[in-house]
Amino acid sequence: MLSHLHVKNLALIEEIEVEFGPGLNILTGETGAGKSILLGSMQLILGAxxxxxxxxxxxxxxxxxxLFQIENEKVAQALKTLDIYPEDGQVLLSRKIMEGRSINKINGETSTVSQMKAAAACLLDIHGQHEHQSLLYQDKQLSILDAYGREKxxxxxxxxxxxxxxxxxxxxELKSMDMDEEQRNRELAFLEFEIKEIEKAxxxxxxxEELEHIYRKMNNGKQIVDSLQIVHNLTGYEAKEGAGETVGEALRELxxxxxxxxxxxxxxxxxxxxxxxxxxxxRELSAYLEELTFDEGEFYETERRLDLINGLKAKYGREIKDIFVYRDQQKEKLEKLHRYEENLQEQKNRLEKLEAVLLKNSNELSKIRKEYSEQLEKTVIQGLKELNFLDVNFAIDFQKKKNYTDNGLDDIQYLISTNPGESLKPLGQIVSGGELSRIMLALKAILADRDQIETLIFDEIDTGISGRTAQKVSEKMAVIGRNHQVICITHLPQIAAMADSxxxxxxHLRGTETITQIHVLQEEDSIRELAxxxxGAEITPAVFENAKEMKELxxxxKNTRLK
Incomplete structure (x- = not known):
């Protein structure tokens, strides 16, 4: 579970530290106090x-x-697959944001955003204010079903x-092979020309490299001779100022x-x-000078050969070995073109076999999804009844896509009926915002149980509900809180009254600065916040007593019926 939250220098937050407990953790406050900033800080860890x-x-x-306290073995195993090992049963995720960059760390070791996101996904699930709207999209509906039956x-x-x-x-590849006879003939002629040009060289x-060395030597032959002649004189014994003569004279003096x-x-x-x-x-220098000759014909042939090689490099590769690789590739293409009809038929046969495998696997996937969809339908109906859908029916409709996808051939849609005698229809045609929010809550609770996610975070799950429905939602949150840690931002007193923490x-305004703070409420203060x-603005004794009674109920x- 999430045991500790530390936020510093984020928007209105100067620095806050929160110790969350097990069960249902409720966060309340005036509109604009900074509840969304607090949730946003957690979403940063999720890769926002x-x-x-x-x-x-x-x-x-x-x-x-x-800071997370890892208490579930399945969570520990999931983290292990990411090469993350709890230290003293704890995992610390941190993100430091600076201008233009951020530094992410897991247990003190630098990590990427994607690694942080993967780790956080094992530890908590955040339901934002508008996430329930995604439930209207069929891709989201399919991903929920897949998450529900992920084992198989x-x-x-x-x-x-x-x-x-x-x-x-x-x-x-088959599409790239498609060409008429004229195109094939043009391609054949082009390939043969390139191969012939390379092999002819x-x-x-x-x-x-060898020719460049020779060419450089020939091209600078006169300068080499002039310089070496000077060196010969300076180091020789013939001239009076030569080093050899000078050293000899020094030896005689010694x-x-x-x-x-x-x-x-x-x-x-x-x-x-x-x-x-x-x-x-x-002596060696003299021998070198005697052998140094310049043949104009050899120089011309060297220059011409280099021009040829450099021309081939410009067309086929930076080095001779690259030219050889290119030639071999073109030979392979030429061989395929000579066997075009045969290769085309082989590719068509291969495509048929691959399509058969894809169809088989897609049908197998669809079969398993349908098995799990029947389970999910029953579980969702039960969950919705617990959330004050008095006469509800829910089904998952399967249609077949026209084209193959990497997600199979299933095109599914969630259907619902919320009134007696009403036919099943797509969610978007029937449910209100508050109903959609409750459906998402039911699904989140179901998935949390299957995925063993320890911490669930809800931001204003109470949107669009009140009265008896709000009471049912609060009871559902309390039930979820028995097996999971729940952190919930709410405006409804019915939900806040169920808080374990x-x-x-x-x-607050401090001088010219606005800062957001958070603190835990003891029972008396919690009742005052419920009031x-x-x-609203005026808390009368009657309202306070009402809040106290709500907290007691x-x-x-929690102590009786919800256990």
């Missing part, structure tokens, strides 16, 4: 987009931290997705005085080595 406008004015960053549906759904991928790829691996100091023998040996090296160098969100929800219900 960030912007610099979220950061409190004059603050360098905004921070959201959610997911493996088959993955088979359908893989079969559809292969089928689509084969179909695309008779390229060798590494030939381009020879005159070495008899007076034995230590000079070492210096003489070193200089003798230098003289030997200079002599070897000068009651929090008030307030907005505010019941009576709610507690009595």
């Amino acid at each position: 987009k960030t912007s610099k406008n979220m950061i409190r004015e004059n603050a360098p960053y905004a921070l959201v931290e959610l 549906i997911l493996p088959v759904k993955e088979k359908v997705q893989e079969a559809f991928r292969q089928y689509s790829a084969c179909r695309a 008779n390229l060798r691996p590494g030939e381009d 020879a005159r005085v070495k008899q007076y100091d034995p230590e000079l023998n070492t210096l003489e040996e070193t200089l003798t080595s230098v003289d030997g090296l200079l002599n070897d160098f000068n 009651h929090f008030e969100i307030e907005k 505010r929800l019941l009576g 709610a507690q009595k219900q």
